[in-house]
Amino acid sequence: MGLAFKIETPAATRDAEVVTYRDALLQTMRGALNDDPNAILLGQGVDDHKGIFGSTIGLADAFGKDRVMDTPLAEEGLTGIAVGAALNGLYPIQTHIRADFALLAMNQIVNLAAKYRYMFGGRFEVPMMIRMIVGRSWGQGAQHSQSLQSLFAHVPGLVVIMPSTAESILSSYPWLIRHHRGPVLCLEHRLLYDIGFRVDASPGAERTPAVGSRKLRAGKDVTVVATSIMVLEALRAADHLAELGAADVELIDLHCVSHPDTDLILDSVARTGRLLVADTSWQAFGVAAEMCRIVCERDPGLLKAPVKTLGMAPAPCPTAKSLEDLYYPNLRRLTDDILRLAKGRDDHGVPLPDDASATDVYKRFKGPF
Amino acid sequence: MTHDDIDLDTQLLYETLRIRLVELRIIQLYPSDKIQSPVHLSIGQEAVAAGACAALLPEDLVFGSYRSHAFYLAKGGDLRQMMAELYGKATGCCGGKAGSMHLAAPDVGFMGSSAIVASTIPHAVGAALAAKRRGLQQIVVAVFGDGATEEGVYHESLNFAALHQLPVLFLCENNGFAVHSRISARQSYDLLEHADSYGIPTRLCAKGNDPRAVYDTVAAAAERVRVERRPTVVVVDTYRQMEHVGIGEDHHVGYRSPSEAEPWRRTDPLVNESALVARFTPQILREIDDAVAFAEQSPWPGADALLADVA
Numbered sequence: 001m002g003l004a005f006k007i008e009t010p011a012a013t014r015d016a017e018v019v020t021y022r023d024a025l026l027q028t029m030r031g032a033l034n035d036d037p038n039a040i041l042l043g044q045g046v047d048d049h050k051g052i053f054g055s056t057i058g059l060a061d062a063f064g065k066d067r068v069m070d071t072p073l074a075e076e077g078l079t080g081i082a083v084g085a086a087l088n089g090l091y092p093i094q095t096h097i098r099a100d101f102a103l104l105a106m107n108q109i110v111n112l113a114a115k116y117r118y119m120f121g122g123r124f125e126v127p128m129m130i131r132m133i134v135g136r137s138w139g140q141g142a143q144h145s146q147s148l149q150s151l152f153a154h155v156p157g158l159v160v161i162m163p164s165t166a167e168s169i170l171s172s173y174p175w176l177i178r179h180h181r182g183p184v185l186c187l188e189h190r191l192l193y194d195i196g197f198r199v200d201a202s203p204g205a206e207r208t209p210a211v212g213s214r215k216l217r218a219g220k221d222v223t224v225v226a227t228s229i230m231v232l233e234a235l236r237a238a239d240h241l242a243e244l245g246a247a248d249v250e251l252i253d254l255h256c257v258s259h260p261d262t263d264l265i266l267d268s269v270a271r272t273g274r275l276l277v278a279d280t281s282w283q284a285f286g287v288a289a290e291m292c293r294i295v296c297e298r299d300p301g302l303l304k305a306p307v308k309t310l311g312m313a314p315a316p317c318p319t320a321k322s323l324e325d326l327y328y329p330n331l332r333r334l335t336d337d338i339l340r341l342a343k344g345r346d347d348h349g350v351p352l353p354d355d356a357s358a359t360d361v362y363k364r365f366k367g368p369f
Numbered sequence: 370m371t372h373d374d375i376d377l378d379t380q381l382l383y384e385t386l387r388i389r390l391v392e393l394r395i396i397q398l399y400p401s402d403k404i405q406s407p408v409h410l411s412i413g414q415e416a417v418a419a420g421a422c423a424a425l426l427p428e429d430l431v432f433g434s435y436r437s438h439a440f441y442l443a444k445g446g447d448l449r450q451m452m453a454e455l456y457g458k459a460t461g462c463c464g465g466k467a468g469s470m471h472l473a474a475p476d477v478g479f480m481g482s483s484a485i486v487a488s489t490i491p492h493a494v495g496a497a498l499a500a501k502r503r504g505l506q507q508i509v510v511a512v513f514g515d516g517a518t519e520e521g522v523y524h525e526s527l528n529f530a531a532l533h534q535l536p537v538l539f540l541c542e543n544n545g546f547a548v549h550s551r552i553s554a555r556q557s558y559d560l561l562e563h564a565d566s567y568g569i570p571t572r573l574c575a576k577g578n579d580p581r582a583v584y585d586t587v588a589a590a591a592e593r594v595r596v597e598r599r600p601t602v603v604v605v606d607t608y609r610q611m612e613h614v615g616i617g618e619d620h621h622v623g624y625r626s627p628s629e630a631e632p633w634r635r636t637d638p639l640v641n642e643s644a645l646v647a648r649f650t651p652q653i654l655r656e657i658d659d660a661v662a663f664a665e666q667s668p669w670p671g672a673d674a675l676l677a678d679v680a
């Protein structure tokens with residue numbers, strides 16, 4: 001069992017049980033296949049002994065290889081096949097072991113799946129899910145580590161989610177699979193797979209809202225809006241600062257990148273007057289830029305200080321660990337930025353946590369993938 | 370028209386003529402700018418749709434391309450709704466959001482058409498996968514041009530359909546051109562040999578302006594797909610008489626010659642069967658008049674439609 005992050009959602013207070021991100025995914029995939037005989041899983045290696053980092057393991061034995069289907073190496077074709085299958089009554093769930101591979105399916109995702117409903121005046125629905133994993137660390141490099149949420153969220157017609165915890169998987173995937181009648185893109189983070197989270201295991205537990213954003217921590221000094229693994233980094237930063245009594249952080253997990261809860265964000269910024277956005281991707285034209293748009297269009301006067309944003313360095317991802325550690329935003333930088341924002345000056349004098357890279361903190365295994 | 374009282378050849382000719390007359394009306398209307406949508410006409414190719422769709426059952430599904438007026442109509446799509454769609458009216462088959470290039474009529478199994486070359490081919494494969502999983506007896510038809518077979522997704526689709534033995538009929542309308550480029554300038558393979566290399570049975574119909582010849586080929590292929598539950602590739606040789614997109618003729622601009630169109634024109638049943646054409650034309654024109662009037666009188670989609678059905 002990995003680190004058990006304590007996520008302060010209402011669901012985590014009673015009857016808490018520790019569930020890993022991976023097990024939440026596996027439970028969700030099994031549930032989808034159980035609930036609906038027309039649900040199928042399609043992906044390279046979904047039926048093998050590794051089972052998409054354990055998230056589909058054993059499902060081919062349980063449900064058969066015609067429902068948990070290994071596929072040819074044909075990303076565009078398979079997304080098109082998923083669209084056609086959805087049009088004729090199936091619920092396909094496609095997997096990409098790396099998000100980078102979904103770029104080969106961009107035509108089907110952007111030109112077809114996202115538009116099938118609108119372009120035909122609502123005559124069709126394309127209920128389907130595409131899961132893709134954002135790689136990071138162990139030298140994944142330029143083509144195995146990209147975090148492409150803003151490319152997808154830019155396109156009307158797609159629902160894009162980035163689960164940061166087991167809880168966020170359990171509260172959104174089953175709901176979206178059952179109720180959303182269009183394409184859902186899930187960007188899962190490789191480093192989160194091994195981490196355990198406290199989730200409410202009591203029967204009929206109230207889950208946080210299925211989509212939209214979630215407030216994970218209330219605070220009065222700074223609003224941090226974060227995605228994916230940066231949510232956990234922000235929690236660590238917030239705990240550190242709370243321990244020192246240095247700053248009180250309000251943390252919002254953006255979760256649904258395509259449909260953020262703007263009221264939640266604006267309400268928070270109205271109270272704190274300070275916004276920091278911590279995303280897993282590049283800042284330009286991305287989540288960071290979009291959060292600034294949301295605030296500036298509503299009322300830039302809400303801000304008492306300029307916004308700060310954290311993301312990957314504006315370069316392709318290098319492989320050397322020394323460069324990789326510089327490339328990704330780390331806890332020390334995040335904490336420092338929060339303090340600069342909260343204190344209004346750079347020489348705040350508050351001790352920072354040590355800068356062990358997130359890779360070392362989160363990763364429970366050594367390479368290769 | 371009720372189809373019970375006439376023989377198959379006459380029915381096929383009627384359907385072919387109907388498509389031709391609809392497109393001739395589009396040509397007439399186009400200069401008025403009432404149809405503000407690129408039109409890819411099937412004049413010269415109508416018999417492919419008429420023959421092929423007559424060989425299908427109502428529950429069979431067809432996925433098309435931007436050149437889909439003919440298949441939409443032949444599969445049973447409503448003419449009034451098509452005309453209204455070309456006009457961009459709220460009463461169009463897709464509420465005015467589709468235009469000529471994205472016609473759809475799911476109620477009769479015409480499952481949409483796309484302006485991205487080859488992009489609906491995998492949809493047909495996926496729909497066939499669904500038919501197999503759900504135990505449906507239907508077959509699924511992918512309609513595309515010769516140019517579409519150059520796209521990678523065509524290969525991906527043939528491979529998957531053959532691998533999983535899916536009931537798909539791949540129907541290639543080989544008009545010899547992609548826009549202004551000849552097939553010989555584009556393809557290193559032979560369409561049928563290529564399909565054969567996947568273990569997919571193939572059929573060729575060389576008389577693509579003869580609806581009965583197309584019907585016979587597609588009926589035999591469809592029967593095999595239906596019974597054996599595995600894919601087939603059908604190539605129908607045909608000829609596009611109008612320019613690639615738009616309402617003009619372009620036999621004199623250099624990329625092709627009037628003389629190569631001539632054999633197709635000479636064997637055009639809509640020219641040769643003049644008695645039948647004369648007999649059916651008035652009633653079809655009345656139907657078209659009615660559809661045009663319907664489109665003219667229909668309202669534009671309102672602002673409420675702009676953000677409806679996005680996600």
Ligand SMILES: Cc1ncc(C[n+]2csc(CCOP(=O)(O)OP(=O)(O)O)c2C)c(N)n1
Binds near residue numbers: 485513516542546613
């Ligand atoms: C992916 C893509 N590439 C290029 C185009 C531009 N284009 C539109 S139609 C066409 C020709 C396609 O030829 P073919 O498949 O033989 O069909 P035809 O138009 O002859 O019916 C091209 C290149 C496009 N729409 N989509």
